[in-house]
Amino acid sequence: MSDSRAATGRPRAWLRDHSLTLAFTLLLLGALVGQALTGLAGYNEQARDAQLPTLSLLQYLTSSQFAVDVAENWQSEYLQFLLYILLTVWLVQVGSPESKKPEERGRETFEDQRIGSYATSGSPAWAKLRGWRLILFSHSLGLVMGLVFLGSWSAQFVAGRSAYNADQIQDLQAPLTWAQYLQAPDFWNRTFQNWQSEFLAVVTMVVFSIYLRERGSPESKPVGAAHDSTGVDG
Amino acid sequence: MVVRQPFTMTARRQRWPATPRTLVVLLFLAVATGGCAPMGSAEDHNASRAALAFDRSLGDPAQACRLLAPGTLTELQNTFGACDRALPRQDLPVASRVVDVDVYGKDAIVRLDRDVVFLARFDSGWRVTAAGCTPQQGRPFTCTLKGS
Numbered sequence: 001m002s003d004s005r006a007a008t009g010r011p012r013a014w015l016r017d018h019s020l021t022l023a024f025t026l027l028l029l030g031a032l033v034g035q036a037l038t039g040l041a042g043y044n045e046q047a048r049d050a051q052l053p054t055l056s057l058l059q060y061l062t063s064s065q066f067a068v069d070v071a072e073n074w075q076s077e078y079l080q081f082l083l084y085i086l087l088t089v090w091l092v093q094v095g096s097p098e099s100k101k102p103e104e105r106g107r108e109t110f111e112d113q114r115i116g117s118y119a120t121s122g123s124p125a126w127a128k129l130r131g132w133r134l135i136l137f138s139h140s141l142g143l144v145m146g147l148v149f150l151g152s153w154s155a156q157f158v159a160g161r162s163a164y165n166a167d168q169i170q171d172l173q174a175p176l177t178w179a180q181y182l183q184a185p186d187f188w189n190r191t192f193q194n195w196q197s198e199f200l201a202v203v204t205m206v207v208f209s210i211y212l213r214e215r216g217s218p219e220s221k222p223v224g225a226a227h228d229s230t231g232v233d234g
Numbered sequence: 235m236v237v238r239q240p241f242t243m244t245a246r247r248q249r250w251p252a253t254p255r256t257l258v259v260l261l262f263l264a265v266a267t268g269g270c271a272p273m274g275s276a277e278d279h280n281a282s283r284a285a286l287a288f289d290r291s292l293g294d295p296a297q298a299c300r301l302l303a304p305g306t307l308t309e310l311q312n313t314f315g316a317c318d319r320a321l322p323r324q325d326l327p328v329a330s331r332v333v334d335v336d337v338y339g340k341d342a343i344v345r346l347d348r349d350v351v352f353l354a355r356f357d358s359g360w361r362v363t364a365a366g367c368t369p370q371q372g373r374p375f376t377c378t379l380k381g382s
Contacts, residue, residue, distance in 0.1 A: 166339045
């Protein structure tokens with residue numbers, strides 16, 4: 001009996017232990033579906049007005065129009081996290097739970113980071129080593145965020161040029177070369193309008209969390225913590 | 235003989251986190267390659283052939299009219315009357331070869347030796363949206379035949 005109870009409890013425990021990842025994955029998929037359906041409706045509305053060909057859902061999902069709209073948002077999200085991960089090594093905001101304490105600025109010691117001879121039995125294998133593997137693992141989060149940022153920004157550039165040139169042709173204008181699109185307002189406007197909103201979200205989170213609280217959230221200081229207490233521990 | 239790892243909690247912990255990661259990679263690849271999907275030499279060829287077919291059929295206006303996009307056909311008929319009589323009066327240049335072609339999704343521009351033709355790809359194939367076009371510096375092409 002106890003075995004079967006444990007077996008039925010296992011999936012539930014797994015769901016609980018991964019609920020944050022699962023919830024945001026579902027939100028991501030739901031939002032992508034919403035974006036695809038509304039984007040397709042908008043595209044086809046304009047196409048019908050101009051008596052031009054409409055797209056099926058599958059055609060829209062593989063179109064440059066959908067790709068650029070997705071990629072321009074993705075690149076800015078990964079840039080936001082990349083900058084946040086890197087800048088918070090050295091930059092601090094007193095009173096913010098998102099920040100380290102001023103005296104902790106920098107890469108910190110082997111002991112603080114539990115690496116090399118200070119690694120514990122639970123430390124990842126490469127944290128116990130020296131040399132390139134320790135260096136690579138020590139920067140793996142920033143590296144992957146940076147690579148995904150560059151990949152999605154490149155995808156925005158490629159798909160953006162294709163979508164822009166389709167519009168150019170519909171407007172009886174010549175398509176742009178790669179070099180021309182690199183200097184085009186369309187590419188940089190799509191880029192900057194996403195970047196500004198990400199930077200606003202970060203600065204808002206850093207500053208608001210000094211004075212405001214959300215009881216129980218690890219993103220907030222404890223409700224009773226002083227405004228000038230810095231770091232996640234409150 | 236394939237030896238399967240016993241299904242333990244440890245094995246599960248190692249396997250499951252791969253799911254969202256794989257999903258992100260697949261979505262990223264779909265986005266990265268999506269923009270290129272509609273372009274290709276096959277559609278370059280089809281758009282070029284349609285542009286040439288239009289120019290070559292100008293001597294047979296009824297046939298040329300069938301190669302016009304709906305919006306362009308409507309605009310021509312609203313302005314000049316029945317297509318097969320109005321089209322010859324447009325004095326469109328007749329080209330014989332393709333110089334260059336650019337296809338982006340369902341839109342194409344074909345530069346012929348004596349004309350520039352814009353096209354769109356409908357379910358029935360590539361149709362001419364504008365013809366008799368000449369470039370203007372920093373502005374849209376000026377076209378003898380185009381939609382509204």
